[in-house]
Amino acid sequence: MKFREAVCDATRLAMEKDSSVFVIGVGIIDPRKVWGTLSGIREQFGDRRFIEVGLAEDALTGVSVGAATHGLRPIIVHHRIDFVLLTMNQLINHAAKWSEMFGRQQSVPLVVRAVVGRGWGNGPQHTQSLHALFSHVPGLKAVVPTNPTDAKGLLLAAIEDDGPVIYIEHRWLHEDDAPVPPGYYVTPLGKAAVVRTGTDATIAAVGPMVAEAMKAAAALEQTGLSAEVLDMRTLRPLDSDTVIQSVVKTGRLVVAEGDWSPCSVGGEIVARVAEQALSALKAAPVRIMWPDICVPSSQTIEAKFYPGAREIQNAVMSVCNHYSQGQTIQNTVKKFDGPF
Amino acid sequence: MKTDGQRELKKQLYYRMLLLRRSEERIVANYHLREMRSPPHMYMGHEAVAAGVCAALRREDVIYPYYRSHGWYLAKGGDLNEMIAELHGRATGCSRGWGGSMHLIHIPSGVMGTTAIVSGNISHAAGAALAFRMKGLNAISVAIFGDGATEEGVFHETLNFAAVYKLPMIFVCENNIYATNTHIKDRQAQTDIFRRADGYGMPGMRIDGNDVLRVYDETGRAVERARIGDGPTLLEYMTYRYLEHCGVNEDLELGYRTEDEVRRWMSIDPVHTAEKFVSEQERKNMESEISAKLDEAFAFAKSSPWPETLIAEEAGA
Ligand SMILES: Cc1ncc(C[n+]2csc(CCOP(=O)(O)OP(=O)(O)O)c2C)c(N)n1
Numbered sequence: 223m224k225f226r227e228a229v230c231d232a233t234r235l236a237m238e239k240d241s242s243v244f245v246i247g248v249g250i251i252d253p254r255k256v257w258g259t260l261s262g263i264r265e266q267f268g269d270r271r272f273i274e275v276g277l278a279e280d281a282l283t284g285v286s287v288g289a290a291t292h293g294l295r296p297i298i299v300h301h302r303i304d305f306v307l308l309t310m311n312q313l314i315n316h317a318a319k320w321s322e323m324f325g326r327q328q329s330v331p332l333v334v335r336a337v338v339g340r341g342w343g344n345g346p347q348h349t350q351s352l353h354a355l356f357s358h359v360p361g362l363k364a365v366v367p368t369n370p371t372d373a374k375g376l377l378l379a380a381i382e383d384d385g386p387v388i389y390i391e392h393r394w395l396h397e398d399d400a401p402v403p404p405g406y407y408v409t410p411l412g413k414a415a416v417v418r419t420g421t422d423a424t425i426a427a428v429g430p431m432v433a434e435a436m437k438a439a440a441a442l443e444q445t446g447l448s449a450e451v452l453d454m455r456t457l458r459p460l461d462s463d464t465v466i467q468s469v470v471k472t473g474r475l476v477v478a479e480g481d482w483s484p485c486s487v488g489g490e491i492v493a494r495v496a497e498q499a500l501s502a503l504k505a506a507p508v509r510i511m512w513p514d515i516c517v518p519s520s521q522t523i524e525a526k527f528y529p530g531a532r533e534i535q536n537a538v539m540s541v542c543n544h545y546s547q548g549q550t551i552q553n554t555v556k557k558f559d560g561p562f
Numbered sequence: 563m564k565t566d567g568q569r570e571l572k573k574q575l576y577y578r579m580l581l582l583r584r585s586e587e588r589i590v591a592n593y594h595l596r597e598m599r600s601p602p603h604m605y606m607g608h609e610a611v612a613a614g615v616c617a618a619l620r621r622e623d624v625i626y627p628y629y630r631s632h633g634w635y636l637a638k639g640g641d642l643n644e645m646i647a648e649l650h651g652r653a654t655g656c657s658r659g660w661g662g663s664m665h666l667i668h669i670p671s672g673v674m675g676t677t678a679i680v681s682g683n684i685s686h687a688a689g690a691a692l693a694f695r696m697k698g699l700n701a702i703s704v705a706i707f708g709d710g711a712t713e714e715g716v717f718h719e720t721l722n723f724a725a726v727y728k729l730p731m732i733f734v735c736e737n738n739i740y741a742t743n744t745h746i747k748d749r750q751a752q753t754d755i756f757r758r759a760d761g762y763g764m765p766g767m768r769i770d771g772n773d774v775l776r777v778y779d780e781t782g783r784a785v786e787r788a789r790i791g792d793g794p795t796l797l798e799y800m801t802y803r804y805l806e807h808c809g810v811n812e813d814l815e816l817g818y819r820t821e822d823e824v825r826r827w828m829s830i831d832p833v834h835t836a837e838k839f840v841s842e843q844e845r846k847n848m849e850s851e852i853s854a855k856l857d858e859a860f861a862f863a864k865s866s867p868w869p870e871t872l873i874a875e876e877a878g879a
Pocket residue numbers: 248249277279301305308630678679680681707708709710711712736738740741742807
């Protein structure tokens with residue numbers, strides 16, 4: 223099952239199980255069905271639970287907060303996470319605060335699905351990741367699934383959760399295909415996954431960088447290095463325990479994250495390891511992050527912008543003080559002909 | 563004398579529309595080469611709006627268009643070579659290759675940055691108008707946006723603000739009935755966008771956006787009001803997009819609009835309708851002039867250098 227089909231499957235299962243779940247968003251009735259992530263949902267559940275809104279992201283988020291406090295479970299869908307920025311007041315000032323501000327008498331069970339773009343010159347306003355921004359605020363949870371199984375399980379967990387959850391999905395993962403367990407299941411929030419075990423270095427990866435880390439780990443094995451790869455999956459609450467456990471074993475840490483470095487999740491991971499397991503570290507941690515500029519449109523800069531397996535491999539070799547000649551792999555990029 | 567002026571104006575309007583149409587066609591024809599890698603929102607069908615509005619402006623006046631940007635950029639006098647180079651991601655592009663199709667800018671001719679987050683630009687235009695007022699300049703500013711953009715809060719907030727301060731600006735809505743592939747009736751209960759103006763205390767009107775002379779005349783009146791300090795106007799121009807929302811193809815297979823509807827709009831095509839403004843010989847001359855300019859622009863773009871990456875090369879990479 224493709225990633226995007228897994229998102230759709232989870233939506234359908236949640237709506238079948240719980241009649242308080244509904245979908246709301248801008249352009250969701252579009253025949254393209256948000257890249258097929260909502261195929262058949264409107265047809266099966268009707269317009270009462272599939273609510274198209276004009277261009278009004280701010281208001282529809284506030285509407286969702288209000289509906290959520292009355293027992294409904296909205297799934298807000300955005301074609302780009304960049305558009306979620308129009309809703310920050312509702313998300314951070316209102317949704318994230320509501321429960322605590324009123325002594326936990328009400329909850330705000332809502333999910334914000336936000337797609338991250340990449341490629342074909344989508345440029346500065348359509349390719350931001352911003353996951354660190356959403357991981358900063360108490361009262362919000364943030365998840366970044368990286369494979370079809372988690373796409374389904376984490377979406378179901380997010381819908382079940384009684385607080386607001388930002389569900390960040392990468393456009394480039396939509397076509398990834400893998401077997402997915404049938405039926406209803408949840409992938410617990412707040413748990414990282416150890417996707418490859420190793421002994422020499424820990425690679426804590428976020429989002430599409432997990433696949434890059436796996437490629438790097440395979441190449442590193444050829445040079446005699448054993449890397450452990452963690453898929454962080456949930457960024458808030460952040461499962462630093464799993465990272466620390468791994469670092470205590472390996473003694474070395476590389477974080478691979480597609481976002482800007484200042485105040486990033488990678489920064490938080492490194493800080494927690496420093497605070498709680500400094501003595502386990504045999505080398506200074508390295509973060510593989512985006513360059514500190516906007517994502518440019520031109521294909522030549524875009525091609526240099528995104529770090530991949532090669533940079534991760536080099537980072538692991540450097541923290542391990544293990545240099546071998548001519549072994550570095552080349553980054554491969556998915557073929558994507560846009561337009562968005 | 564007056565009729566000579568009229569004829570000259572009509573010729574100019576036709577030329578502008580033809581330039582816009584042929585440029586878009588050339589982009590469509592070359593897009594499959596995979597050299598113009600950014601999401602293009604084509605302007606075909608809308609030409610009379612940009613041509614008519616911009617003809618009523620002075621060079622020092624500024625426009626704030628949106629991502630459906632090519633037509634506006636060219637109509638206001640943006641450099642063609644730089645636009646085609648920008649679509650090719652080259653250093654000689656109007657945004658030096660960093661922006662792509664959705665992010666054009668040409669400061670000398672008053673094309674302010676075009677942006678891809680719907681409606682953000684509306685308030686930028688008001689800010690420019692405020693600056694012109696504070697600096698004692700006589701220029702005016704134009705906010706340009708689609709029917710969908712009027713659903714965003716910032717549209718309403720800006721209309722109110724601009725009306726209170728009688729800002730020297732115009733609000734230009736290009737109503738093409740759809741936001742992406744969603745019909746306006748699925749999004750708005752009151753689909754007369756021009757009526758919103760009344761609620762904020764400014765004049766508003768709906769105008770046939772395929773009739774370039776009417777666009778020019780009505781914009782001219784709004785420009786006049788803005789310039790003498792009578793404040794902003796909301797102009798709603800009815801028009802139609804021929805190609806898919808984003809990309810260079812037709813999209814009938816999506817089923818959100820009928821072939822019949824597309825045909826009806828094409829039968830009142832703004833460029834074709836205005837053909838009568840010029841003689842056959844004049845039209846031929848214009849065609850070959852524009853064609854030569856486009857040849858030059860594409861050659862310029864393809865031979866231009868790539869931008870500097872500003873990204874540090876990894877040591878040893
Ligand atoms: C704030 C925001 N929400 C959603 C989008 C996605 N989007 C891009 S264009 C568009 C439709 C806008 O329609 P309209 O204003 O009528 O302009 P048109 O494209 O028809 O010219 C949408 C929803 C966006 N870019 N920005």
